[in-house]
Amino acid sequence: MSDDARTYHRARLIFAAATVLAGVGVLALGVRATALLPPPAPRRWIDLAGIVAVEAALLGAARELVTAPLTVAGGYWLPRRFGLLHQPWRRWLLDRAKATLIRAGLGLLAFEILYALLWVAPLWWLAAAVVFFAGDVLRVAVAPIWLMPLFHHLTPLQDRTLSERLTALAERARVPVLGVWVGDQSRKSRTANGTVTGIGRTRRMVLWDTLLRFPPAEIEFVLAHELGHHAHGDVRRILLLRGALLLAKFWIADRLLALGVAWWGWRGIADPAGLPWLALVLLGLGLAAAPLVNAYSRRIERQADDFALATTGNVAAFVGAIERLAALNLADRRPSRLEEWLLYTHPSIERRLARHAPRSRGPATAETPPSG
Ligand SMILES: [Zn+2]
CATH class of the missing domain: 3.30.2010.10 (Metalloproteases ("zincins"), catalytic domain)
Structure with missing residues (x-):
């Protein structure tokens, strides 16, 4: 196992954790700011939409600003240093700008939808789960025709x-x-x-x-x-799992918005003063659910390996492909159990190889014959 891969993954993890923490910090400041300086009470839905747009734009811009150095360090400097990226700076920046614009547009749309539902629907969390689930399905359907061509020819x-x-x-x-x-x-x-x-x-x-x-x-x-x-219907399975989690997430958010009303004296759960709190709650719930989604993902990844081997019957090609991908992508072949459990969507390289080709494991784990 190369030290390079380990160093790279440690650094990547630190940058990712710092980015998440910075995001949490910005939202926590937003909660504080709206408590000190609450937005005006909207009389009509259109006023609410305007206030939500301003709040979401301010929070989004603050987050981008604070995390920009981390994005450059973790997304450009680090992979370049380890030979994983050779894209020129301006092209990289253009790709990031596109991704940021898409994320900002979708984020704004998401909060407009949530507040429109909070405004009209008593069971907003149920309606929100249905709408966001439909959005998720649409995103998967259009990914190859609308999203991928934005980043690859x-x-x-x-x-x-x-x-x-x-x-x-x-x-x-x-x-x-x-x-x-x-x-x-x-x-x-x-x-x-x-x-x-x-x-x-x-x-x-x-x-x-x-x-x-x-x-x-x-x-x-x-x-x-x-x-x-x-063949296993994994796209459907993951969509359904994410749909169930959406339902749970929005229901918990509903309860926590009600708590916010009691704590900060908002004029109801649809009060836009609660937006940073809602964003913080959704971010926290997303992070909390990640290990569960990852565990399920690792399970279906194992099944996909089993399927591929049953279909091709070629263990040598399996080992060759996994080894080549691991080397090119500088994979951490054997992360700690905890790291794998929390963060990995795929089983580690060593585990994937050990499952189907126990004797072809890399030198790091090859057992040395007992001497004497
Ligand atoms: Zn897969």
Whole structure:
């Protein structure tokens, strides 16, 4: 196991934790600020929408400002230092600007919807769970056609032999897909990946061009794993889990907004003075639910590996692909149990290998024969 990978992951974790803490700090200050200087009482819904927009914009801008140095350090400086990123500064900044704008737009929309529902619906939390669940489904459906093209230039795979091999694989897995596409990741980074993205008529295979440098059998394994997710209905399973969590999250938020009314004397739960508190509560609940979502994710990742091996029957390609991906992406092969449990959406490299190819584990864990 390389020390580089460990150092990189430690640093990344520290930057990520600092970013979360900074976000919490900004929202806590927002709670304090609205207690000292409450926003005016809205008479009509349109006034409420205006106040919510101003509050959300102020909080969002403050958060961006405070976390900007961490974003640059953790997203640009760190991966560049470890050879994972070679995208020029201006291109990187443009990508970040796009991502920030999308996040800001969606964040604003989310709070406008929440306050509109808080304004009109006694069971706002139930309505909010339904609306946000629908939004989640829509996001998954449009990801390959609207979101991915914003960050990668996607073209149909030119290599006919590989294209036919992967299409045949999808047929064997009984997962209908709309062609094989290639994204120009190599312009940004050496990291490799492949995915089957979208649902229904937007579902397609997308390979980063960095993955095309792998032997065909290994590319086939990566895509077989991805097809496994679709064969098992994992997109639906994750959407349903997230939907159930949305329901729980908004219900708890409803209770905590009522507490806020009692603590800070707001004019009801729809009072926009409660917005920073609501944002803080939702952030906290999201963080609290993450280990549960991650545990479920690791489970379906194991199942996707099982499916890929059952479909391809090629253990050597499995080991080759995992090793190559781990090296390219500078994976921490064996994080601590706690780290894996809290943060990992996939089982660690060592665990994935040990499950199917116990004897091919990396040198770090290879048992030395007893001497003498
Ligand atoms: Zn997977």
